[in-house]
Amino acid sequence: MPRSQKNDNFIDKTFTVVADILLKVLPTSIDEKRAFTYYRNGMSAQSEGEYAEALQNYYQALRYEIDAYDRSYMLYNIGLIHSSNGQQSKALEYYYQALDRNPRLSQALNNIATIYHYRGEQALINNQDEISKIFFDKAADYWKEAIRLSPTSYTKAKNWLSVRNK
Template sequence: MPRSQRNDNFIDKTFTVVADILLKVLPTSNREKQAFLYYRDGMSAQSEGEYAEALQNYYQAMRFETDAYDRSYILYNIGLIHTSNGEHGRALEYYYQALERNPSLPQALNNIAVIYHYRGEQAIENGQPEIASMLFDKAADYWKEAIRLAPTNYIEAANWLKMSKRMVI
């Protein structure tokens, strides 16, 4: 049974009903509808922490989705799951793929920065200050771009950039 038919959450049910109505009303191809159904089920599974199921749905959505912009969000969500699982290298691959298709995706830029910042902190703990500095600089570059695209969304990152003197006002 598709996930959309077994949601217990009122908000998920409401979203599913509205999405189903839109799919019937909007002039879209069967391929586009299939992609959206898998994407919707992936988002639902992901929100419930069912990452394996979410990944299966996202991979299916990728088989049907042809629009680069829409694919960027699928790739971004796959990256989120890998981040949640501590697979930062794989997450970066998916975030970069998302940005190739949609360079104006500040949340992917932010998540890349978060991973580089985390790796910088690990380098400090391992007594590698030069590597840490390079990783922090990389994080700063991605945060600057994310902030440029969404100036009010990343206040903590902006504060870190100011405190670390990586962004001069």
């Protein structure tokens, strides 16, 4: 059964119906339609915690999607899954790829900063003060850029930066 038929809640069903109608009436290529369908199925699987299925769909979507902006969100979501699975290095790779295609993707900047902050904390626990400073500096740089792009977001990062700069 296609994922679009598995959606149980009203909002998901409504989105699926509207998306299907738009795919039929908008002048898009077959590849663009395929990319969107795989991406939509990936988002649905990801929201249900079906990460392996979501990854398969995102990878398929990347095969068909040519728009850099749209690809950035696919890559970002792949990064989210790897981060959720504890694979921070792999997540960073995908976040960086997303930023290469969409430098204004503040969510990716925030997630990169969060990973560096975590690594800084781990270095502190292991009495690696110099390494922790490097990671915290990187986190600060990425958070500053994320906040610049999205000034009303990332309150915790703003607080951390203000305490750090005292």
